[in-house]
Amino acid sequence: MATVRIPPVLRPKTGGQAEVEAAGGNVGEVLRTLTSEHPDTSEQLFGEDGELNRYVNVYLNDEDVRVLDGLETAVKDGDTVVILPAMAGGAS
Amino acid sequence: MASGVGIQTIEEIEPFEAAEEIAGGDVVLVDTREPHEYQEAHLENGKLVPPGLLGDEIAEAAPDKSARTILYCRSGNRSAIAAAQLEALGYENVASMAGGILAWQEQGLPVVAASGMTAEQRDRYSRHTLLPEVGVDGQIKLLNAKVLLLGAGGLGAPTALYLAAAGVGTIGLVDDDVVDASNLQRQVIHNTERIGMPKTTSARIFIEQLNPDVNVVEHNGRLDAGNILDVMADYDIVVDGADNFPTRYLLNDASVRLRKPVVSASILGFDGQISTFVPFEGPCYRCLYPTPPPAELAPSCSANGVLGVMAGTMGTLQANEVIKLVLGAGQPLIGRLLLYDALGTTFTELKVRRDPDCPICGENAPEIPESEMGQFPDYDLFCAGAGGDR
Numbered sequence: 001m002a003t004v005r006i007p008p009v010l011r012p013k014t015g016g017q018a019e020v021e022a023a024g025g026n027v028g029e030v031l032r033t034l035t036s037e038h039p040d041t042s043e044q045l046f047g048e049d050g051e052l053n054r055y056v057n058v059y060l061n062d063e064d065v066r067v068l069d070g071l072e073t074a075v076k077d078g079d080t081v082v083i084l085p086a087m088a089g090g091a092s
Numbered sequence: 093m094a095s096g097v098g099i100q101t102i103e104e105i106e107p108f109e110a111a112e113e114i115a116g117g118d119v120v121l122v123d124t125r126e127p128h129e130y131q132e133a134h135l136e137n138g139k140l141v142p143p144g145l146l147g148d149e150i151a152e153a154a155p156d157k158s159a160r161t162i163l164y165c166r167s168g169n170r171s172a173i174a175a176a177q178l179e180a181l182g183y184e185n186v187a188s189m190a191g192g193i194l195a196w197q198e199q200g201l202p203v204v205a206a207s208g209m210t211a212e213q214r215d216r217y218s219r220h221t222l223l224p225e226v227g228v229d230g231q232i233k234l235l236n237a238k239v240l241l242l243g244a245g246g247l248g249a250p251t252a253l254y255l256a257a258a259g260v261g262t263i264g265l266v267d268d269d270v271v272d273a274s275n276l277q278r279q280v281i282h283n284t285e286r287i288g289m290p291k292t293t294s295a296r297i298f299i300e301q302l303n304p305d306v307n308v309v310e311h312n313g314r315l316d317a318g319n320i321l322d323v324m325a326d327y328d329i330v331v332d333g334a335d336n337f338p339t340r341y342l343l344n345d346a347s348v349r350l351r352k353p354v355v356s357a358s359i360l361g362f363d364g365q366i367s368t369f370v371p372f373e374g375p376c377y378r379c380l381y382p383t384p385p386p387a388e389l390a391p392s393c394s395a396n397g398v399l400g401v402m403a404g405t406m407g408t409l410q411a412n413e414v415i416k417l418v419l420g421a422g423q424p425l426i427g428r429l430l431l432y433d434a435l436g437t438t439f440t441e442l443k444v445r446r447d448p449d450c451p452i453c454g455e456n457a458p459e460i461p462e463s464e465m466g467q468f469p470d471y472d473l474f475c476a477g478a479g480g481d482r
Contacts, residue, residue, distance in 0.1 A: 009388075064445065
């Protein structure tokens with residue numbers, strides 16, 4: 001099982017949880033477990049082509065999966081998957 | 093200038109000759125360089141009169157026009173020009189030191205170094221100069237540093253406060269907004285009395301009362317493609333406290349073109365992020381965030397809220413980064429993204445890599461010719477198209 005860290009903007013879609021345990025052998029499987037349990041997160045994470053949206057950064061522990069094997073990056077028990085969108089703060 | 097007086101006719105003397113005359117007494121010694129040069133090292137008893145202020149200040153530095161007056165600069169050029177100007181003003185016994193302070197030092201003659209701080213400054217910054225990583229040399233670097241703050245709001249406020257306290261000599265503030273009561277929950281450089289005042293002015297007032305060594309430059313407006321290079325030109329380091337994505341992408345592009353480091357943070361709710369982007373040494377903002385998120389993934393503080401103290405936490409971390417860059421001390425957050433969660437009081441560090449395909453700083457990024465330096469892509473359009481970009 002891996003721990004998925006949910007950014008604040010997505011927490012309303014996970015019932016407010018900041019961390020979700022999810023099973024999967026690689027990052028893609030872990031995120032699919034997440035989206036199957038919390039379907040509202042799917043749109044923000046995945047595009048229509050099933051690929052990760054470019055504006056969402058995903059890290060396995062402290063490394064961006066883009067420099068590893070992307071969604072195929074292998075995940076071990078106890079690993080952390082971090083979902084990270086950019087923030088700009090400020091006034092709308 | 094009076095006719096017949098030119099650089100060719102002024103008297104030039106060698107450093108060792110100047111040293112002999114000075115030792116004999118009755119010499120007025122004038123340093124015709126800029127303050128930061130003087131602070132680094134100068135001749136003992138040299139009086140600083142920068143070239144641009146010669147007309148205004150020479151009378152005070154050298155009241156007696158018949159006294160022997162010796163001028164020096166870095167290499168002998170500015171002092172020769174100043175000597176000619178003094179002769180035109182009626183000074184009768186003027187000489188310029190050939191080769192300047194460079195030649196003086198080469199000939200083994202002594203200079204007064206770095207104790208160019210006044211007694212008040214030595215006292216004010218004593219807690220800094222005691223630290224081996226800072227010392228007098230480091231404090232002089234801070235006094236000579238020029239830092240531009242993009243935004244005098246949530247992040248800009250605490251950053252400005254602590255950079256001013258640290259003695260950063262020039263702080264530029266870019267903001268087009270005025271102080272609002274709802275700002276005061278976190279923008280502690282402003283106050284209730286200054287509601288309605290431009291933020292840059294409000295910040296300047298606070299800083300001037302905190303530290304008179306700091307020169308605050310107000311840029312009351314927004315940075316855009318038309319002005320960003322000109323504004324940034326005068327500064328060494330930029331602090332990104334912008335409140336929107338297009339400005340962050342524009343700033344990143346400009347900073348890479350100008351090769352200036354950017355300390356970048358953002359806050360929302362109980363979360364903060366910070367990293368330090370040094371062009372070509374580490375990743376740039378575009379390496380980290382190649383595409384901005386769509387609006388629903390990036391709410392503003394005014395819509396979502398932000399814990400006031402978050403601004404202080406991340407803003408002071410920004411000040412810390414700036415100070416480390418100026419001093420060349422410690423390990424700045426280059427290639428590191430620090431995440432802070434205030435609710436758990438936890439810090440997480442993620443690695444950020446340079447993207448070899450980055451359109452801004454990657455190996456194949458287009459080389460911008462001089463003629464196109466000031467032209468930038470339309471980042472408003474770039475950000476508006478986000479979300480559709482898969």
